[in-house]
Amino acid sequence: MSSNTLGVRQAQKLKTRQALLDAGLRLLEEQSLSSLGLREVTRVVGVAPAAFYRHFRDMADLGVALVEESLGSLHVVVRAVLAEQSEAEEVIDGSVDAVAEHVALHPAHVRFIARERHGGVRAVREAIGAELDRFGDEVAEALAAQELSAGWSAGDVRMLAGLYVDHLVMTASAFIEAADAGERRRIADTARRQLRLISLGRRHWQDG
């Protein structure tokens, strides 16, 4: 047996835990974490209320777990975009498309992050903030490695990375609230032009 084979019991436990997370995420599409009830979640899963405590201390705890799940999947996207080595214009198009695709694939995750980033539960807010900071560091590292960043101070690179991350989150949020495909195209178009303008500012940062 391989070392990561789980016993029947522990596997069942993880399954229930995941069911709780899924139910929570689903219910959070139309409300905020601070109003999500423990019984509400267990009812959807089809489990007794008291069973909740076998997996999470309270709803804030479940929220923090959802942050890891939600932003974990985004990490993959960011790394893919950053790895790309091509012309600026293509990188921009690639980024926007990647974000659009990610939102289409995991709308509930993205909505959760947007909603709880400034939401009413401190622990979750801080978890999201910390994770986005890590994204910023990651992006900064990738930017620093590019020839365009020659002569830039570390602080300046970091602020540019922050601008990119913030813009990514704003774009994703906009996609989430988009009603039809036309609106999505308009958002993508605006995002591309904004990125182009930022990348233009980047190119002339050293001048004066």
Added chain:
Amino acid sequence: MSSNTLGVRQAQKLKTRQALLDAGLRLLEEQSLSSLGLREVTRVVGVAPAAFYRHFRDMADLGVALVEESLGSLHVVVRAVLAEQSEAEEVIDGSVDAVAEHVALHPAHVRFIARERHGGVRAVREAIGAELDRFGDEVAEALAAQELSAGWSAGDVRMLAGLYVDHLVMTASAFIEAADAGERRRIADTARRQLRLISLGRRHWQDG
């Protein structure tokens, strides 16, 4: 008697209404609108639960009223910043200072907007979105009047305005969550550099 003198009764009613709004805003500093209870609000005000219905249909209704109150005060700030006619560097410093000051003066309002912009109550979300769009239009109009925007398409001006408004909101949100004065200075510094980079991109938009 001037035409805007209110009868004793209507004056009292407005006073209670404002007390409900104030209590709601205060309670919303540590939770989201979708979890704020009607009884909770009336209890703080010191009024019977049923009295709530004399002023608002439900909590979402109160939320929408709070949006108007919160963003109304911001309108003044934006207009002041836009009216300024001086060098780019000074405009940037002025904007960031104005935002910092506004956040210091009305932290609860700003926190409310940041929290409910993507929050769990549709009507409030949409009210904030619509108002921010109006801000964007306003900024775009001001930008279009500047010589730097000569040759720009209306769409491009509007996307730049959107970038400014988004950045303003993000900066305000960051200020809100800042713990000490040092962190606030760091945020202001980053915001200034980001605005400088954007304004740099703006200056070279026409080139290539």
Added chain:
DNA sequence: CCGTCCGGCAAACAGTTGTTTACTGACTCC
């Protein structure tokens, strides 16, 4: 001055909430 209006009240309603308790029964491990 008197009838009407109307903001606020007290009470009752049926549901809901989070948390604790003692329990069962299937899996685990020696």
Added chain:
DNA sequence: GGAGTCAGTAAACAACTGTTTGCCGGACGG
């Protein structure tokens, strides 16, 4: 195979929720 672990249960708890009802008493308008 037998003892122990532990995820999930059912039931009870007090506390709370939004909403409706009928009523009061002071301001209003003629």
